[in-house]
Amino acid sequence: MKLSILGATGQTGLFLISQALQQGHEVKALVRNVSKITIQHQNLKVVEANIFSSESLEEHFKGQDTVMSCLGFQYKLFSSISGYSDSMKAIVTAMRQAGVKRMVTMTSWYTGPGSGINSSFFIRNLLIPLIKSVLTNMYEMEQYLEMECSDLNWTVVRPPGLQNNPATDKEIMTSEGFFVPGDDGYPVTNTVARGDVARFMLSVLNDEKWTRKIVAMCCKA
Template sequence: MKLAVLGATGQTGQNLVKQALQQGHVVTALVRTPSKLTLEHDNLKVIEANIFSEESLTAHFRDHDAVISCLGFSPAFFSYITGYTDSMKAAVNAMRQAKVNRMIAMTSWYTEPNSGTQSSYLIRFFLLPMIRSVLTNMHQMETFLQQNCDDINWTVVRPPGLMNQPASAKEFLTHEGYFVPDSSGYPVGNSVGRGDVARFMLSLLNSNAWVKKGVAMTTK
């Protein structure tokens, strides 16, 4: 397939680009700073683009089979974050112009404000408040896809905390919700390797199981 990847210079994005090329896909990486992506491959094209501009993205989406977003934005304590919604609105409009209708986007566990009540004390009262500005905008992006993108075959992938580990052969655990629960309803673990998140996102290219849904994932 021909894939347009947003956030390709991030650590998860780099894992995804590398795996996509290994699987034989043709990748267009649309990045803010091309020098941050040092990988070279005959099937990789790295293009400087404004991820917040429909006009900047449209031409580079044409003739592609899917758009994959691994974009991430840092928490803000004294202001709102809008990067997730702003970039997604630009990407969706560009996809419509370019006639591409498959989007796979990464967010996180616990984007819904009340979804962390079963998490550990440390996560619930320390970590989640620290990153709430990020989770809030991720949730706004998810809501935008749910309410305004009936014409787009989108999937939101929600991983827990990300570790800088390569892809493994571990089995995926999934749940249509804001975290993956165990048999008692408590979260299964709290972290996953970035390589496995990339592996899961790429696996969705050949599956309709999670189209127009949000899926929490982790590994066994």
């Protein structure tokens, strides 16, 4: 499969590239600075692109089968951010112009207002308020896909806190909610390896179960 990967220089993006190449996919990594990608492979092409410009993205989407995004934007304490929704609108426009239908992107647990009520004290009272601007804009991006992108076969993957660890062989747990609950209704974990997020994102490429769905994921302990 021919994949265009955005956010390729981030930790999750690097795991995604490596695993995609291992699985035999042809990867085009779209980055701001091509020198930040040190991976070399015959099936990897690294190109410079502007994630907020549909014109810049369109040329790199043509002939591709799927767009995958691990884009992330820094939180701001006292102001809102719009990177997630702004970049997604450019991505969607470019996909439509290039004739690409499939997309897999990632956000986070607890994007919805009040969805962290069952989380731990630290997450509920400290972490979520700290990154509220990020979660709010992620939610806006999710809403945009749900309400305005029924013509595309998108999947949004929601992981919990990300650890810079490679993929494991642990069973992946999923839920069509803002987190993955245990039998008691509380979150089963607080973290997941970035490598496992990449593993799951690749696994949904040919799985129609998650077409036009938002899925929270984590790994079984």
